[in-house]
Amino acid sequence: MTHQPGLRVASPAVAPRPPVVRPAALVRSIKPYQAVSSLDHIHSRPELVPHKLDWNEATVPPSPKVIEAVQGFLSRAHHLNWYPVLHSTNLAEKLAAFHRVGEDNLLITNGSDQALDTICTTYLSPGDPVLVASPTYQHFLVFAQTRGAEIVHHYGPDPFDADLEGLLAAIQRVQPRLVYLVSPNNPTGVQYTPAQVAAVAEATANGLVIVDEAYSEFSGRTAIGLLHTYPNLVVTRTFSKAYGLAGLRIGYAVAHPVVVGDMRRVFNPKSVNVLAQVGAMAALEDQDWLRWYVDEVREAKRVIGDWAVARGVPMRSTPANFVMLRFERAPWVVRMLQEVGVYVRDRSHIPHLSGWVRFSVGTVDQTHDVLARLDGVLQRLEA
Secondary structure, three states: OOOOOOOOOOOOHHHHHHHOOOOHHHOOOOOOOOOOOOHHHHEEEEEEEOEEEOOOOOOOOOOOOOOOOEEEEEOOOOOOOOOOOOHHHHHHHHHHHHHHHOHHHHHEEEEHHHHHHHHHHHHOOOEEEEEEEEEEHHHHHHHHHHHOEEEEEEEEOOOOOHHHHHHHHHHHHHHOOOOEEEEOOOOOOOOHHHHHHHHHHHHHOOOOOEEEOHHHHHHOOOOOHHHOOOOOOOEEEEOOOOOOHHHHHEEEEEEEEHHHHHOOOOOOOOOOOHHHHHHHHHHOHHHHHHHHHHHHHHHHHHHHHHHHHHHHOOOEOOOOEEEEEEEOOHHHHHHHHHOOOOOEEOOOOOOOOEEEEEEEEEOOOHHHHHHHHHHHHHHHHOO
């Protein structure tokens, strides 16, 4: 904006202030998701080969077919100036065949986070109780609290075991609008059998049960087969973990057509970018690469288990792509690992997880290098 020469702009009587969010009390009561990134540290030390094990991403690039498909798309008349395929029907068709469900059972989203957010937007009102099997993935809590929901945590006697009996009792007591289960759970690795999920869905007669299956490719277990019986069930999945597409941000929800239809009422159909669509379709078609990576992670977890036994370090393996190791001086271990280029997630501040540190697991070769650096850190601590 320019002003004519000689004209003066009067100072406002009251200095402008940021607008007040509405409702202010609700928004400012929400504790934001603590998304601590190690990228700045990694980029500041290019001479050091990093092991980024803090966000449970794949530790290797995605299938070469993904890179080929994206590069091929960009080399042709790619029309990046156009919006992507609405509702990602191109990918939905392939996923429907892969999971043996109808296309109307699927909502393709910008990462499974957007699926969780859309569920909360669609089904929650202020004051609605949301029952969460805790400790678990923290970002879901933000989505629910943004709608004014009341979060009710259920902690079992052992955070590393599924407490079905206690969870069913909590459902009876709370009468939740939503129940949130992560299977396998992040960060404890707790996994729910289809029979346990069915029991939760039956008990939640007047609410919706979310089963977050971000790590299901590693565990080989899914609740998708229950959707034909339980219309109050929704399963969320992602391409960010096993498929290695975290940077493209693409996931999906699988649910009864009525649930999907309701979610589409508030969903932006152009929110999944075209490169994510292209990459996900290519990733889905390369199941050989997926099996190779899942096998590498499984073997690497065995390597870590042998290391932990040999050194007397408490360990909890999981059906997912991470393990939990316990250290008396967990914060020190985490900081010292960062100094040698290994980035992990300290979970010791979470209720019931004192001393536990989460390590994402990659290939066997990567794991041997990580353990060698961890040995050096522990030796320094002992000295």
